[in-house]
Amino acid sequence: MLKMTHLSKVYRTEVVETYALRDFNIDVKEGEFVAVTGPSGSGKTTFLTIAGLLETFTGGEYHLDGIEVSQLNDNARSKIRNEKIGFIFQAFNLIPDLNVFDNVEVPLRYRGMKAPERKERIMGALDRVGLASRAKHYPAELSGGQQQRVAIARALAGSPRLLLADEPTGNLDTQMARGVLELLEEIHREGATIVMVTHDPELAARAQRNVHIIDGQVVDLAEDPRFHTAYTAAAGQIRS
Amino acid sequence: MQIKPILAAMRHHKAGALLVGFQIALTLAIICNALFIIQARIARVERPSGVDESRVFVIENNWADKSSYQTIGAQIGADLIALRQLGSVEDASSTNSFPLHGAGWDNYVKMRPDQIHMTTDSSVYLSDDHTLNALGVTLIAGRNFTANEVQAAQLEEGKSWPVIIISKDLAKLLFPGGDAVGKTIYVTNTNTPSTVIGVTDTLQSHMMDGDSGSFAYNAILVPVRQLSSYVYYVVRARPGQLAAAMRDAPKALFAQSRMRIIDPKDGVMSFAQVRAKAYERDYGMAILMGIVSAVLLAITAAGIVGLTSFWVGQRRRQIGIRRALGATRTDILSYFLTENMMIGVCGVVVGTLLAIGINLWMVTRFAMAHLSITYVLTAAIILLLLGQGAVLAPALRASRVPPVEATRPV
Numbered sequence: 001m002l003k004m005t006h007l008s009k010v011y012r013t014e015v016v017e018t019y020a021l022r023d024f025n026i027d028v029k030e031g032e033f034v035a036v037t038g039p040s041g042s043g044k045t046t047f048l049t050i051a052g053l054l055e056t057f058t059g060g061e062y063h064l065d066g067i068e069v070s071q072l073n074d075n076a077r078s079k080i081r082n083e084k085i086g087f088i089f090q091a092f093n094l095i096p097d098l099n100v101f102d103n104v105e106v107p108l109r110y111r112g113m114k115a116p117e118r119k120e121r122i123m124g125a126l127d128r129v130g131l132a133s134r135a136k137h138y139p140a141e142l143s144g145g146q147q148q149r150v151a152i153a154r155a156l157a158g159s160p161r162l163l164l165a166d167e168p169t170g171n172l173d174t175q176m177a178r179g180v181l182e183l184l185e186e187i188h189r190e191g192a193t194i195v196m197v198t199h200d201p202e203l204a205a206r207a208q209r210n211v212h213i214i215d216g217q218v219v220d221l222a223e224d225p226r227f228h229t230a231y232t233a234a235a236g237q238i239r240s
Numbered sequence: 241m242q243i244k245p246i247l248a249a250m251r252h253h254k255a256g257a258l259l260v261g262f263q264i265a266l267t268l269a270i271i272c273n274a275l276f277i278i279q280a281r282i283a284r285v286e287r288p289s290g291v292d293e294s295r296v297f298v299i300e301n302n303w304a305d306k307s308s309y310q311t312i313g314a315q316i317g318a319d320l321i322a323l324r325q326l327g328s329v330e331d332a333s334s335t336n337s338f339p340l341h342g343a344g345w346d347n348y349v350k351m352r353p354d355q356i357h358m359t360t361d362s363s364v365y366l367s368d369d370h371t372l373n374a375l376g377v378t379l380i381a382g383r384n385f386t387a388n389e390v391q392a393a394q395l396e397e398g399k400s401w402p403v404i405i406i407s408k409d410l411a412k413l414l415f416p417g418g419d420a421v422g423k424t425i426y427v428t429n430t431n432t433p434s435t436v437i438g439v440t441d442t443l444q445s446h447m448m449d450g451d452s453g454s455f456a457y458n459a460i461l462v463p464v465r466q467l468s469s470y471v472y473y474v475v476r477a478r479p480g481q482l483a484a485a486m487r488d489a490p491k492a493l494f495a496q497s498r499m500r501i502i503d504p505k506d507g508v509m510s511f512a513q514v515r516a517k518a519y520e521r522d523y524g525m526a527i528l529m530g531i532v533s534a535v536l537l538a539i540t541a542a543g544i545v546g547l548t549s550f551w552v553g554q555r556r557r558q559i560g561i562r563r564a565l566g567a568t569r570t571d572i573l574s575y576f577l578t579e580n581m582m583i584g585v586c587g588v589v590v591g592t593l594l595a596i597g598i599n600l601w602m603v604t605r606f607a608m609a610h611l612s613i614t615y616v617l618t619a620a621i622i623l624l625l626l627g628q629g630a631v632l633a634p635a636l637r638a639s640r641v642p643p644v645e646a647t648r649p650v
Binding site: 045048049052053054055074075078079081082083087089093095096097098099102105106107109110111154166 | 244248251557567642644647
């Protein structure tokens with residue numbers, strides 16, 4: 001589903017070159033739930049923005065659902081984002097001027113979908129996240145957890161092949177975070193491929209597989225006892 | 241179409257949208273009335289005078305010695321002979337006024353001596369048997385004056401003339417049912433009728449202001465050589481010899497007598513200069529209206545650019561979110577263009593009502609004509625295009641916001 005080979009991302013200024021990702025390799029299979037972890041500044045978000053075609057990369061290869069994306073133009077990238085990828089952001093990224101219904105409708109409108117189908121999908125997605133009754137509410141009228149559920153509904157409404165989540169519970173309290181996580185797990189059980197970037201070892205432990213990034217490269221946790229111990233302990237706690 | 245979400249978003253930015261909408265409305269209301277006034281002025285300026293303008297010029301002659309009108313009469317006769325003898329001149333005549341002059345003599349016209357209210361008003365040009373040819377005006381019915389019919393006289397109220405020539409517009413007004421030649425009218429407050437002996441083709445009045453609109457083509461020629469402190473010589477040059485004639489004529493007059501004053505600055509004026517001077521205020525008004533319109537349009541465009549730039553800056557993250565969710569650059573561009581078009585259309589609708597209101601007020605207050613829908617449509621199209629043009633640069637800037645903007649920290 002998502003395969004990056006020797007991928008690099010370099011930010012250049014007049015005086016310095018900074019490698020955000022270097023010789024980056026990852027292969028996420030269809031239906032997997034992968035957590036991407038790593039310290040701040042390790043390149044997690046850069047990986048996610050490149051994976052979501054929000055940004056271009058400097059070198060290497062990236063295949064998304066079998067398509068090599070490096071040569072795609074802006075319109076083609078927009079189309080893939082719209083049809084194949086669902087985003088869940090830490091800050092929810094709802095449009096404050098639009099109500100819940102209209103927010104969920106945004107990607108469907110860009111797909112050129114007819115109004116009756118849009119409505120059916122929107123209400124279906126909102127029903128799934130338990131917010132069908134809040135369709136006419138504005139984001140400011142909802143709690144953080146509810147806003148994130150709307151964002152998930154927006155991502156789900158388009159039936160994406162890949163769900164990318166960037167710290168989806170980062171702005172939520174424990175109870176709300178648990179609700180959102182359970183929702184993601186449910187979505188995964190139904191067959192969705194999920195790649196989730198997180199700082200939180202508890203959250204990472206709920207994923208099928210963990211990928212750890214340090215200094216822009218994927219690190220094998222099994223060979224690094226410091227991280228291995230910490231994550232295994234956390235995972236054990238959660239599962240018990 | 242994105243109309244519904246744009247409307248929904250606009251509800252949260254009411255003040256800015258209302259401000260620009262109102263600015264567009266006000267600009268439209270003013271612009272279409274300004275265009276209307278400009279067009280009316282241009283139409284007024286372009287009216288034909290009936291004079292062969294490319295060949296006619298006028299000399300304003302003031303007598304230095306005003307002691308004897310008899311001497312003046314003889315001098316005018318001698319001057320005209322001298323002018324007509326010039327190789328560059330086709331004909332010359334003396335008069336008190338001429339079309340577009342502004343100053344002159346107008347008189348009430350009545351059909352019966354006991355009539356209390358005038359039928360109309362008309363310019364009265366003191367003329368001779370050469371006047372029509374000197375002006376280049378064609379006689380379309382009847383005959384010209386004979387030399388014997390022309391009398392030297394001072395201008396006096398209550399004087400009447402046995403024979404007159406009238407312009408075709410006056411003839412049509414006074415005798416709508418038929419031929420004016422041979423009919424009588426009363427030109428002054430006397431009971432003596434004047435018989436119409438000829439009808440000219442188009443001949444404009446000397447009057448430029450006030451209610452001259454309805455009298456604009458009323459002209460009466462009376463066979464009188466004016467004896468007063470001044471006289472105008474209307475001279476028609478031979479084809480292609482206007483400049484030479486304008487140069488030769490004053491010399492010929494001074495050769496006759498030096499006891500005269502011809503202003504070196506504007507004592508000799510081509511008819512093109514007469515026209516330019518006559519319509520100076522109209523040109524000025526048209527230019528002023530044009531400038532006001534251009535300034536208003538510039539202010540409106542600047543307002544649209546400013547507000548849209550502000551909105552783009554304010555919604556940068558929102559644009560990034562839309563891009564992340566699949567919006568193409570064209571989608572973002574079209575969002576801002578559509579938003580501006582919606583505000584523009586609302587402004588145009590309100591502006592149209594306002595324009596009609598202003599026009600109705602001007603119709604009542606200044607007796608202006610009713611505003612044609614063409615001007616409203618023209619102004620509306622100009623404003624909508626201007627709006628789209630003004631919004632283009634900030635909208636293009638918005639379309640270049642990268643999708644990664646959605647992931648930037650709030």
